[in-house]
Amino acid sequence: MGKVIVVTSGKGGVGKTTSSAALGAALAQNGDKVAVVDFDVGLRNLDLVMGAERRVVYDLVNVIQGEAKLTQALIRDKRVETLYLLPASQTRDKDNLTPEGVEKVIAALKKAFDWVICDSPAGIERGATLAMRHADIAIVVTNPEVSSVRDSDRIIGLLDSKTLKAENGERVEKHLLLTRYDPARAQRGDMLKVDDVLEILSIPLLGIIPESMDVLRASNLGAPVTLADGRSAPAMAYFDAVRRLKGEALPITIPGEKRGFFGKFFGRKAA
Amino acid sequence: MTAVLTQPRPIRLKGRSFLALALSPELPFEDWLVRLDDLAARSAGFFLRRPAVLDVSELKIDRSELRALVEQLAKRNVRIMGIEGARPSLLGPDMPPAMSDGRPASDFEAPTAEKSEGTEGDETEAAGAPAAEARMPAVPPAGRAMPSVIVTQPVRSGQSLFFPDSDVTVVGSVASGAEIVAGGSIHVYGTLRGRALAGTTGNATARIFCRKLEAELISIDGFYKTAEDLDPELRGRAVQIWLEGESIKTETLG
Numbered sequence: 165m166g167k168v169i170v171v172t173s174g175k176g177g178v179g180k181t182t183s184s185a186a187l188g189a190a191l192a193q194n195g196d197k198v199a200v201v202d203f204d205v206g207l208r209n210l211d212l213v214m215g216a217e218r219r220v221v222y223d224l225v226n227v228i229q230g231e232a233k234l235t236q237a238l239i240r241d242k243r244v245e246t247l248y249l250l251p252a253s254q255t256r257d258k259d260n261l262t263p264e265g266v267e268k269v270i271a272a273l274k275k276a277f278d279w280v281i282c283d284s285p286a287g288i289e290r291g292a293t294l295a296m297r298h299a300d301i302a303i304v305v306t307n308p309e310v311s312s313v314r315d316s317d318r319i320i321g322l323l324d325s326k327t328l329k330a331e332n333g334e335r336v337e338k339h340l341l342l343t344r345y346d347p348a349r350a351q352r353g354d355m356l357k358v359d360d361v362l363e364i365l366s367i368p369l370l371g372i373i374p375e376s377m378d379v380l381r382a383s384n385l386g387a388p389v390t391l392a393d394g395r396s397a398p399a400m401a402y403f404d405a406v407r408r409l410k411g412e413a414l415p416i417t418i419p420g421e422k423r424g425f426f427g428k429f430f431g432r433k434a435a
Numbered sequence: 436m437t438a439v440l441t442q443p444r445p446i447r448l449k450g451r452s453f454l455a456l457a458l459s460p461e462l463p464f465e466d467w468l469v470r471l472d473d474l475a476a477r478s479a480g481f482f483l484r485r486p487a488v489l490d491v492s493e494l495k496i497d498r499s500e501l502r503a504l505v506e507q508l509a510k511r512n513v514r515i516m517g518i519e520g521a522r523p524s525l526l527g528p529d530m531p532p533a534m535s536d537g538r539p540a541s542d543f544e545a546p547t548a549e550k551s552e553g554t555e556g557d558e559t560e561a562a563g564a565p566a567a568e569a570r571m572p573a574v575p576p577a578g579r580a581m582p583s584v585i586v587t588q589p590v591r592s593g594q595s596l597f598f599p600d601s602d603v604t605v606v607g608s609v610a611s612g613a614e615i616v617a618g619g620s621i622h623v624y625g626t627l628r629g630r631a632l633a634g635t636t637g638n639a640t641a642r643i644f645c646r647k648l649e650a651e652l653i654s655i656d657g658f659y660k661t662a663e664d665l666d667p668e669l670r671g672r673a674v675q676i677w678l679e680g681e682s683i684k685t686e687t688l689g
Contacts, residue, residue, distance in 0.1 A: 314592050317610045321591030363626070364610065366589050 166197075166277045168270060169409075170299035171341075172323075174315030176286030178307045179343035182379055182389065184283035185213045186402040187303070187409075189388035192247035194406070196278040199238065201269075202252035203295035204285035205261055211251045214241065215386025225253035228265030234272050243391055248277070261294050270298045288322060296327050301337045301409070303370060307344045308356040313364055316340075320367060339370035341405060346375040347419050358418055371405030373398050374419035447657035450616065450635035452599060455486040455516065457537065462494060464504050468511075475511060487513055488534055492520020501525050536597060581619035590615065590629065599636050611651060620644070632659075634678070643676040644688070658683055 171184045181204075188200040202210035205225060211217040216239045222232035227250075234250075241247035250273075253260070273280045284295035296302060302323050306316040320338060329336045342361060349355045362369060373379075374397050382392035390399045397419060408414050461467045489508075491501065505515055517534035518526060526533055583602045590596060590605055592612035603617040608625035615621055615629070618636040620643065627645035634641030634656040643653055648669050652661050655678040666685065673688040 314611050317592040318612065321594050324588070324591070364608070364628075366608065 166274045166280055167300045168274060168280045168282065168298050169301045169303060170282045170284055170296040171303045171305060172284040172292060172296055172319050173305040173312070174286065174288060174292075174319040175307075175312045178305050178312050179373070179379075180286070180305050181209045181213050181283055182383060183303065183305050183341055183343060183373070183402070184281050185210060185388035186390045186399070187406060188279070188281050189214075189241075189244060189247055190390040190399075190402050190406040191279050191281075191409075192241070192244045193390070195246060197246045197248075197276070198279045198281065199248045199250055199273050199277045200281045200283060201250040201273070202283050203261070203291050204283065205252045205256060205258040205291060206254065207285065208252035208254050210249060210283050211239075212386060213383050214249050214388060216241070216249050216251070217386070220251045223251045223253040223256075224269065225256045225260045227269055228262060229260060234269065243387070258289075258291050261291060263294065263297070266294045266297065288318065292319075293322065293326055296323060296336075298328055299323070299336050300329070301339065302327075303339050303341050303409075304365070304367065305341050305343055306361060306365070308342060308350065308358070308361055310356065313356065313361055317365055320365065338367045339409070340365055340367050341370045341373065343373040344375045345372050345419060369416055370408055371401050372416065372418055373401045373405075446659075448654065448659060449637065449657035450599065450632070452636070453486060455488045457488045457490045457519065458508075458513070458515075459490045460494070460504060462496070464500070464507070468507055471511065471513075486516045488517050488519050488537065489515050489531070490519045490537075491525075496525070498525050498527065502527070502530065505530060583619075589625070592629070602641075611649075617641070627653075630654075633676075639678050641678075644674075646673050647671055648674040653683070655683060 169187075171180050171187070173180050184200055188198045192198040200210060200214070201224065202208050203224070204210070211220055219239050222237035224237065226232040227234050227237050237250055239249045239251065241249065250269075270280060282295040282299065285291040304316050304319060306312050323336050323338060324330050327336050340362070342358065345358075346355060350357060358369070358372065376396065376398045378393055378396040379389050379398050382389040385392055389396065390402050393399055394403070401419065404414055404417075489505070501518070501521065508515060515531045517531050519534045519537055521533060523533070581602045582600065583604060584598050586596065586603065586605045587607065589607035590609040590613040592610040595614040595616065596603065597616045599616070599618040601617065602619035602622070603615055604622040604624070605615065606624050609615060609623055609627050609629045609631065611628040613629035614632070616632045616635050618638060618641075619633065620641045621631045621633045623631070623645040625645075626647040626649055627643075628649045628651065630652040631643050631645070631650060632654040633643050635654070637656060639656040641655055643655065648665070649671065650662060650665070652659055653665070653676055654660075655676065658678060658681060660683050669685055669687065674685055675688055676683060676685050678684070
């Protein structure tokens with residue numbers, strides 16, 4: 165039985181889709197079978213980020229409405245054999261996502277895959293609540309910035325009340341993924357510090373993804389950043405996050421901190 | 436020139452709970468209204484001056500049907516003070532406001548109980564007593580000991596904890612955009628970033644305690660201060676807040 169991960173945030177534009185694709189590709193490169201499901205009906209993007217936009221025939225809504233089989237809708241990645249995408253519908257109304265339909269699809273995916281990653285739409289409406297409904301693990305994507313942090317806090321509240329696990333008295337395992345972290349701006353005080361975000365949200369940190377041109381470049385190439393350039397800083401941060409997700413106790417590195425802090429410190433001493 | 440208000444008198448925002456009659460209409464409304472008329476005919480003035488809430492949570496109706504129902508009830512002198520369980524799209528600005536978080540209370544005894552063919556005299560007598568009881572909710576005496584509620588998880592943005600009859604202790608933080616409303620005192624063993632409203636049911640002796648004050652708004656017995664009105668010195672400190680007369684007092688804790 166696979167694990168269901170929801171990648172969620174409340175706020176838009178913080179990196180949910182980028183992270184879903186990057187984490188999915190990273191997990192699949194270890195040989196795990198991964199399905200990444202786009203829940204953003206009407207505004208799908210995951211197909212673009214994963215470079216499958218020209219191969220979409222059927223989508224999640226088709227499967228839910230019984231117009232296509234799950235196996236027909238799943239798109240296998242051309243680069244990694246064990247990575248699959250279930251795209252969202254771009255033309256249908258989001259009301260076509262029914263709780264019963266989503267439940268069926270997730271149950272079927274759980275049987276066939278090791279990981280089912282649900283890429284949640286922004287907001288706290290139907291799409292977002294359905295994406296988190298069946299989650300075992302939640303990855304809360306947050307930017308070091310006050311409105312993103314507050315929205316994430318709201319989402320954590322929903323994870324604790326609106327998910328199936330919460331309703332059964334269990335708890336969804338929650339992790340914080342801090343994205344678009346800019347060490348230079350954090351040092352200037354233009355961004356919230358990592359500790360401040362952790363103090364406010366009080367959930368464990370899965371990783372810190374640095375702000376980087378590599379992410380944008382990879383998106384435009386149609387490749388998850390962990391596939392486009394595995395040696396880039398954001399890709400390495402996602403690989404580390406995946407190792408932590410699988411239970412490894414890996415110390416968190418704050419991007420740029422070593423150079424920034426120690427460089428200055430020693431520089432001054434030597435002078 | 437900007438006008439500067441010196442020492443503005445605070446506006447009191449108080450919480451109150453009232454016992455209201457909740458009407459749960461059933462479809463089709465025509466039949467239900469006939470039954471209501473029947474009830475009203477047998478007990479003139481049953482609905483008179485009684486606040487009534489319309490509970491439509493189980494009904495599949497549209498806006499015009501709901502509006503028509505409210506009008507029909509108004510014709511019968513039943514004035515609806517609020518509507519419970521309606522989707523926001525059902526309510527317009529000219530309709531009674533939405534109500535939520537209603538807590539069940541003891542049922543109102545309709546003057547003509549289900550037994551339809553009884554001796555008339557008996558029925559009215561029997562019904563009179565419980566109705567009078569229901570009209571007077573038990574008001575606890577002042578100065579009573581407050582029960583206490585302990586919350587062991589952080590209170591997240593968008594959550595609202597409402598405990599009109601107790602003290603609240605939060606082991607964790609209260610997030611920006613979260614709210615705690617308590618009849619008694621509020622204790623936060625963490626950072627208070629959201630709103631804390633203590634003593635909302637008319638308890639001027641209630642206090643607010645927190646380990647780190649970053650609150651958006653604090654209020655005791657309806658007197659409130661926003662973050663702007665609070666002494667900037669107190670920010671980030673452990674603080675207690677209480678009421679003296681009509682002014683809110685603050686003090687840092689050890």
